[in-house]
Amino acid sequence: MKLRSSIRLLISGYITAFVAIFGLVEYLQTGRLVDIILRNKLNDQLNISNTIAENVSNYIRHPFEDLNELNEVLQDPAVVKNRVETEKYIRIFIKNNPSFEKIQILDEKGHIEIIIPENRSMLGMDMSKQFYFTRNQSWSDTFLSQETGNTDVTITLPYKKGCLVGFLNLATLSRAITLQAPIEGGFISVADRTGTVITSTDRKMSDEKINLRSMTGITVAQRNGNIFKDEDTDIYGRRGYSTVIPVSDSGWLVIFFQTRDNLEKIEAEITWISFIVIASIIISLAATTFIIVRKILGSINRISEQTKLIADGNYNISIETVYSELEYFTRNFMKMVKDIREREDIIKKQSEALMETNRLLEESNSDLSESNTIIERSLKEKEILLRELYHRTKNNMQVINSLLVLHSDSADSDDVKNAFFKMKNRIQTMSLVHQKLYQSQDLSSISMKEYITELVNLLLVSYETDTERTKVKYDLQDIRLIFDIAVPLGLFLNELISNSLRHAFPDGRKGEINISLKKSDDASIMLEVSDNGIGLPQGFSLEKNSGIGLKTALSIGELQLDGMVETDSTGGFLCRLTFSGDIYSLRI
Amino acid sequence: MLRKLLIIMIMINTAACSDSDTVKIGIITSMSGKFADHGVLGRNGIILAVDEINRNGGINGRKIVTVIKDDKSIPEEAFRAAGELHSEGIKFIIGPFITGSATAMLPLINEKHILTIGPTIAGDNLSYMDDYFIKLFPSTKDTAVALGRYASGKKRVMKCAAICDLTNKPFSDSWYGNFAEMIRSSGGQMSAAVNFSSDKKPDYGRIAREALKSGPDAILIVAGSLDLAYICQKIRKKDRNVLLFTASWGVTSDLITNGGDSVNGLLYYLPFDLNDTSETYTGFKKRFNERFGVNPGFSTGLYYEAMKLLDEGMIKSGSFEPDKVKLKLIETGSFKGIQRDYSIDRYGDVHRPFFLYTIREGNMTRLNE
Numbered sequence: 006m007k008l009r010s011s012i013r014l015l016i017s018g019y020i021t022a023f024v025a026i027f028g029l030v031e032y033l034q035t036g037r038l039v040d041i042i043l044r045n046k047l048n049d050q051l052n053i054s055n056t057i058a059e060n061v062s063n064y065i066r067h068p069f070e071d072l073n074e075l076n077e078v079l080q081d082p083a084v085v086k087n088r089v090e091t092e093k094y095i096r097i098f099i100k101n102n103p104s105f106e107k108i109q110i111l112d113e114k115g116h117i118e119i120i121i122p123e124n125r126s127m128l129g130m131d132m133s134k135q136f137y138f139t140r141n142q143s144w145s146d147t148f149l150s151q152e153t154g155n156t157d158v159t160i161t162l163p164y165k166k167g168c169l170v171g172f173l174n175l176a177t178l179s180r181a182i183t184l185q186a187p188i189e190g191g192f193i194s195v196a197d198r199t200g201t202v203i204t205s206t207d208r209k210m211s212d213e214k215i216n217l218r219s220m221t222g223i224t225v226a227q228r229n230g231n232i233f234k235d236e237d238t239d240i241y242g243r244r245g246y247s248t249v250i251p252v253s254d255s256g257w258l259v260i261f262f263q264t265r266d267n268l269e270k271i272e273a274e275i276t277w278i279s280f281i282v283i284a285s286i287i288i289s290l291a292a293t294t295f296i297i298v299r300k301i302l303g304s305i306n307r308i309s310e311q312t313k314l315i316a317d318g319n320y321n322i323s324i325e326t327v328y329s330e331l332e333y334f335t336r337n338f339m340k341m342v343k344d345i346r347e348r349e350d351i352i353k354k355q356s357e358a359l360m361e362t363n364r365l366l367e368e369s370n371s372d373l374s375e376s377n378t379i380i381e382r383s384l385k386e387k388e389i390l391l392r393e394l395y396h397r398t399k400n401n402m403q404v405i406n407s408l409l410v411l412h413s414d415s416a417d418s419d420d421v422k423n424a425f426f427k428m429k430n431r432i433q434t435m436s437l438v439h440q441k442l443y444q445s446q447d448l449s450s451i452s453m454k455e456y457i458t459e460l461v462n463l464l465l466v467s468y469e470t471d472t473e474r475t476k477v478k479y480d481l482q483d484i485r486l487i488f489d490i491a492v493p494l495g496l497f498l499n500e501l502i503s504n505s506l507r508h509a510f511p512d513g514r515k516g517e518i519n520i521s522l523k524k525s526d527d528a529s530i531m532l533e534v535s536d537n538g539i540g541l542p543q544g545f546s547l548e549k550n551s552g553i554g555l556k557t558a559l560s561i562g563e564l565q566l567d568g569m570v571e572t573d574s575t576g577g578f579l580c581r582l583t584f585s586g587d588i589y590s591l592r593i
Numbered sequence: 594m595l596r597k598l599l600i601i602m603i604m605i606n607t608a609a610c611s612d613s614d615t616v617k618i619g620i621i622t623s624m625s626g627k628f629a630d631h632g633v634l635g636r637n638g639i640i641l642a643v644d645e646i647n648r649n650g651g652i653n654g655r656k657i658v659t660v661i662k663d664d665k666s667i668p669e670e671a672f673r674a675a676g677e678l679h680s681e682g683i684k685f686i687i688g689p690f691i692t693g694s695a696t697a698m699l700p701l702i703n704e705k706h707i708l709t710i711g712p713t714i715a716g717d718n719l720s721y722m723d724d725y726f727i728k729l730f731p732s733t734k735d736t737a738v739a740l741g742r743y744a745s746g747k748k749r750v751m752k753c754a755a756i757c758d759l760t761n762k763p764f765s766d767s768w769y770g771n772f773a774e775m776i777r778s779s780g781g782q783m784s785a786a787v788n789f790s791s792d793k794k795p796d797y798g799r800i801a802r803e804a805l806k807s808g809p810d811a812i813l814i815v816a817g818s819l820d821l822a823y824i825c826q827k828i829r830k831k832d833r834n835v836l837l838f839t840a841s842w843g844v845t846s847d848l849i850t851n852g853g854d855s856v857n858g859l860l861y862y863l864p865f866d867l868n869d870t871s872e873t874y875t876g877f878k879k880r881f882n883e884r885f886g887v888n889p890g891f892s893t894g895l896y897y898e899a900m901k902l903l904d905e906g907m908i909k910s911g912s913f914e915p916d917k918v919k920l921k922l923i924e925t926g927s928f929k930g931i932q933r934d935y936s937i938d939r940y941g942d943v944h945r946p947f948f949l950y951t952i953r954e955g956n957m958t959r960l961n962e
Contacts, residue, residue, distance in 0.1 A: 151817070214629070
């Protein structure tokens with residue numbers, strides 16, 4: 006994995022974990038915050054509604070009391086004496102009470118006696134069918150004045166035989182009552198008993214005389230005469246939280262409505278803000294991380310590039326980094342590079358020296374090679390010559406042998422013939438060594454196993470031995486011996502075998518000759534020749550009584566081979582020669 | 594968290610979604626001024642219809658959203674309101690309340706192809722025209738001619754005076770012309786024509802005196818309910834016998850409360866019976882009363898029918914394009930009203946029965962002709 010990937014993975018994990026934790030915290034906090042806001046708003050809603058209901062109640066009560074005072078004054082003969090004064094008092098009253106847009110005095114039949122502001126064409130008009138014509142003190146429902154188009158309400162008070170009717174313009178209600186509800190999507194309205202809006206923070210609702218009777222709260226609040234709160238009100242498709250408070254005396258209603266949208270909007274705003282905060286943090290984090298990573302990776306890249314230069318053999322580098330840790334690293338790295346450079350210089354010098362030595366060695370090798378070639382050639386030549394020498398020696402010995410045989414045949418004496426015969430066998434023994442030498446690879450040693458077997462066979466043939474009668478058994482290790490040992494050992498063996506063949510089995514006696522050659526761990530070699538023949542005569546001494554052959558054998562064994570010769574004539578004859586295999590060193 | 598994301602998504606997509614999920618209907622009526630009582634009652638009739646339609650899933654899956662404009666029964670205001678509605682992308686309007694306002698709006702709605710249904714518009718000047726205005730009120734010609742024929746025929750009126758409110762001039766002119774023609778055609782005469790403007794503090798005593806000066810057998814009063822009531826009072830103070838005729842315009846409950854005994858005997862034609870006892874109408878009346886706490890006026894039922902008519906046109910045409918809806922309505926021809934069936938001809942003019950009424954002891958009473 007690359008370092009860059011690891012860092013990215015680390016940063017991604019970090020950001021994800023951060024966002025998850027922050028999101029969870031934000032979610033829980035937002036939920037709580039919105040709930041707190043909702044509760045506060047509903048409490049505020051209730052408090053404001055109560056205040057407004059009180060204000061509306063005051064608004065209604067005051068004009069009623071004012072009109073009642075006017076009525077008392079108008080009916081006091083001491084104060085008001087005639088129609089002119091009545092009209093005058095009413096005009097002053099309206100001037101001081103602008104919420105009254107019109108005052109009528111109706112006679113007992115309901116005809117208009119006085120109307121202020123004056124409208125002469127209305128005088129005498131029959132208002133007996135009007136709801137406000139009554140002898141009782143009463144409030145009317147609100148109605149739309151056809152004369153003004155305003156929403157009005159009338160207050161009727163008994164006046165003499167007729168009644169005094171005050172037309173209260175409810176347009177003044179919105180001025181008299183401060184409706185503080187700058188709530189987007191919500192409203193505070195004062196509605197009449199039918200639910201028709203008289204005044205509202207939403208001007209459109211009062212202008213359009215919106216009827217809110219579809220709100221469950223209105224009928225419930227009217228029926229119970231108490232506050233009604235609802236958290237799931239539907240007004241013309243808008244859902245929200247409503248409070249309905251009936252206003253005492255008038256039966257009007259104060260309706261406070263906040264849309265769910267409004268609160269959801271607040272919630273959404275909080276969410277948005279949180280989102281923006283989170284996003285800002287993430288972006289800042291990402292940007293900071295990016296810059297840091299870029300700086301780090303930049304430093305690492307620069308180090309990598311410099312490393313490549315170093316790898317290419319350019320040690321003249323400089324690395325700049327912004328982080329102290331990397332500076333430390335860089336400083337050490339540069340030190341390491343310096344060390345490497347110095348070491349490399351040393352190695353370079355040593356290499357050059359070595360190369361020079363190599364060059365000299367190569368030259369020397371070349372000379373040696375030539376010398377070797379010459380030596381090899383020389384050796385080859387010598388080997389050929391030696392082989393030729395052995396061959397010729399052997400051939401010469403064969404010639405000598407042939408001469409000895411010729412002389413033997415011409416001799417009359419058996420002793421002479423015997424002497425020639427023995428001489429021939431001895432020369433043949435030596436000749437066989439030479440033959441084996443020139444046939445060998447190394448021209449210096451021969452296989453004693455082959456040599457002994459072949460020598461014994463030659464002797465058996467030479468002595469015309471009946472091999473059915475005299476059997477030879479071998480127990481030979483394949484030991485290679487050099488020329489200097491092989492020749493005396495062959496002569497030693499020749500004498501012993503010849504002795505056994507001539508003397509051990511007289512008179513057609515059957516017997517067995519055993520030849521054993523073994524090499525022990527201490528490099529001593531033991532040659533043992535035995536037969537089960539007649540053995541030595543009683544009192545026979547080898548040193549004194551034996552012939553020249555055995556004496557020669559003893560002499561060779563003890564003197565030439567520096568060995569130890571042991572004999573035993575029990576049940577035949579046994580001779581054992583023990584000598585060291587390295588008495589002569591290899592000469593070739 | 595999902596809910597919050599949903600809120601954010603809703604906030605982002607609200608604007609985009611709202612137009613395709615709703616159909617906007619413009620309402621122009623009088624919510625202030627002299628005819629505000631009719632206007633508000635009519636508007637409430639639409640609200641009731643919209644509530645019912647939306648509760649049943651809207652029109653072709655779209656909820657109705659109403660955009661209400663107050664023309665104060667002033668033609669210029671109605672024209673301005675129509676322009677505003679058009680600029681809001683609204684293609685259907687219900688209203689206005691008076692013929693004068695409808696006349697002012699007509700060129701604009703024809704040019705912009707805004708299908709407009711006038712529940713209370715009776716003016717003749719809007720009849721027999723292949724336009725984008727559908728009248729749901731019988732034409733002034735029909736009712737004026739019928740009342741003129743009744744006056745001259747049954748009541749043998751030979752000398753008739755007329756009092757007309759010129760704030761609704763097209764309506765008043767049409768009424769006067771058609772009524773007068775019937776009087777004249779039967780050998781009678783129009784002895785006086787007194788015009789006034791209700792928006793300029795009329796002197797009802799003078800109006801009554803001028804109308805009575807020629808000694809008429811009868812007086813035709815074309816005015817709103819308040820002016821009509823006060824004029825009747827002034828006339829009755831001077832002449833208790835003269836016959837009084839009026840157009841449907843002024844016939845509301847306010848006429849009786851403001852007119853008192855003086856409006857007893859007033860004769861008029863109405864296509865709508867506020868005392869209708871049919872199951873459909875009593876059901877409607879009950880629903881309206883529960884919803885708004887008051888009884889419906891005649892404008893209420895007509896505005897309610899207008900909304901239902903538009904609903905039917907849109908559903909049957911499967912379209913929200915004015916041309917297609919209009920074509921489908923004309924093609925359909927016959928419709929069920931909340932009191933009686935009615936039909937619409939190829940000019941978009943309604944044909945529905947109207948009946949002779951009078952006021953007796955403060956109650957509106959239907960007469961057998």
